[in-house]
Amino acid sequence: MILSHGNEVVKVGIAQMDVVKTPKTIRTSGLGSCVGVIIYDESKKIAGLVHVMLPDSSLGRTESINEAKFADTGVSALVNLVKLQGAQSFKLKAKIAGGAQMFQFTSDKSSMRIGPRNVEAVKEQLRKLRIPIIAEDTGGNSGRTIEFNPETSMLNIRTVNRGVSDI
């Protein structure tokens, strides 16, 4: 694995979240219908990432829930995490990516359209928390690997079919 910045990359798995400060970067790979949400404070150079799988924690049927798995609980949990690291609420901004539909189906089963639903749910949460979305790369039918650098506030997005971009 080549570290793209020569610095440490913190990896976030599916249904997980974490926070970094510069010069570390934060990354999650193989996003399909899941959505990667970055919450960052530009001046403090702090950034958090949550890899959301499902739109709503009411879909969860387990006794204890993993907050990072759901958009409604994951986004606010991540906001608390970045604040704990010293980020200021009024400075928080967001960048989001993912929510693809990897397979085209005629099936109307709702789990097949989970990507767009995840994106909507994440946006709804960010609206509620009054965090502006500075950039997004969502939808389509490509998988994405994303990496955020709190030093530059840039989100690097790598896809198989559409190349690499920075937003």
Added chain:
Amino acid sequence: MNFSDKINSIHLDVLKEIGNIGAAHAATALSDLLQKKIDMRVPNVEMVSFNDMMELAGGSENVVVGIFLRIEGDAEGSMFFILPIEQANRFIRRLIHDESFDFYAPSVPELGLSAMQEMGNILSGSYLSALSDFTGLKIYPTVPGLSVDMFGAIISIGLIELSQVSDTVIVINTAIFEEDIKDEEAVRGNFFLLPNPESFEAIFKALGVPIE
């Protein structure tokens, strides 16, 4: 109590047998299709975390050819047939008699894509019909979808439903490989069968080892 706590080693052995029977039929179908000896490795059945699942076929970023279909009926779940690009290229070149075919190409020829889809159809069909015969359960596969992309992005669609009830997944994993290819570790395909948690009850009941 989570469903995973109720599953013991006998249950896992039963699932292994299911994987064995299904994949043996699929391997035979593939051998016929390609006129080539295809072997399979006894499946491993594991209870893994989502993140471990992402690492199974070479890591979440590994680019693969993936066939995905939903299983409906008495037992529900997801099924994937995952091939490394090189392996998929070899199969399709053989199938359509076109040595230049390449999934890495900027625009992949339609003929190869539909051959791949058809191969997925035949293999998953034979896997599942063997399973249906064996268990007596009525199982209907949906039309398979095809994607050439990162493994993590492909497999996560199968984890969505499971993730509502659990943070772990029981995966019935069978490796298939060409017999005369030396580095079988590096180049091989996998079937992943991910039953929905609710379906385990039906499967085990049909096989005479009900969950307590």
